[in-house]
Amino acid sequence: MSEQERGGLPRLGFLASHGGSGARAIAQACAAGELSALPVALASNNSASSALAWARAEGLAAAHLSSARFPDPAALDRAVLAFLQEQRVDVLVLSGYMKVLGPQVLAAYEGRVLNIHPSLLPLHGGPGMYGDRVHAAVIAAGERESGATVHLVTAGVDEGPVLAQSRVPVLLTDSVEGLRARVQATEGPLYVRALREFLSAP
Numbered sequence: 001m002s003e004q005e006r007g008g009l010p011r012l013g014f015l016a017s018h019g020g021s022g023a024r025a026i027a028q029a030c031a032a033g034e035l036s037a038l039p040v041a042l043a044s045n046n047s048a049s050s051a052l053a054w055a056r057a058e059g060l061a062a063a064h065l066s067s068a069r070f071p072d073p074a075a076l077d078r079a080v081l082a083f084l085q086e087q088r089v090d091v092l093v094l095s096g097y098m099k100v101l102g103p104q105v106l107a108a109y110e111g112r113v114l115n116i117h118p119s120l121l122p123l124h125g126g127p128g129m130y131g132d133r134v135h136a137a138v139i140a141a142g143e144r145e146s147g148a149t150v151h152l153v154t155a156g157v158d159e160g161p162v163l164a165q166s167r168v169p170v171l172l173t174d175s176v177e178g179l180r181a182r183v184q185a186t187e188g189p190l191y192v193r194a195l196r197e198f199l200s201a202p
């Protein structure tokens, strides 16, 4: 029985590889009463990630779970699942997580995993498309518009149903850094809005 079914707030878990900017925006919205949910845990595949340091400072359960610690992908998948279940996570939020989620986590959290991708999916997504590679591809394709997409996570990378999108112009003079900054400025509010709608859906 989920925390929500027990009348409590939905418990949020995060996976992040670097800054965890989405997780931070969501936690801030929860603290401000703008989102009815409870951030409880964060795991990272990168022991030096600032997201992990932030989670520890915030008093969230924090874990370094990587292929360095679990070379067998099935063992890493099992370890991520065990961590989330120990913390009684109801909804899993990917926040700049650069690893493909395994079948055990996907099965246990089917329909309850959200991700944010820095393009207008289905454009410029898929295996190998993450971080600045995405913005470089958008500029190289001569796109006049870009943005970010929050989607449900399925086995196929960036193939899950789209929940919400933000849109920004791409300028002829744009660098990867410039476009990244314009897209990232929309990601926090977009993720909070998408998660609020997801959690309030019947």
Ligand SMILES: Nc1nc2c(c(=O)[nH]1)N[C@@H](CN(C=O)c1ccc(C(=O)N[C@@H](CCC(=O)O)C(=O)O)cc1)CN2
Pocket (backbone or CB within 6 Å): 094, 097, 098, 099, 100, 101, 102, 106, 115, 116, 117, 118, 126, 127, 128, 129, 130, 153, 154, 155, 156, 157, 158, 159, 160
């Ligand atoms: N099963 C799924 N797992 C994940 C999804 C998903 O849709 N289904 N989304 C990604 C996030 N993501 C795009 O939004 C993404 C992340 C990573 C990659 C990728 O190719 N990663 C490389 C490794 C990169 C590294 O180690 O830094 C790889 O796996 O070879 C593509 C898209 C999160 N997981």
Ligand SMILES: NCC(=O)N[C@@H]1O[C@H](COP(=O)([O-])[O-])[C@@H](O)[C@H]1O
Pocket (backbone or CB within 6 Å): 017, 018, 019, 020, 021, 022, 095, 096, 097, 098, 116, 117, 118, 129, 130, 131, 134, 148, 184, 187
């Ligand atoms: N494919 C996933 C992906 O590319 N995610 C993107 O990585 C950045 C992470 O920044 P952060 O580490 O500062 O949160 C974010 O812009 C997010 O959209």
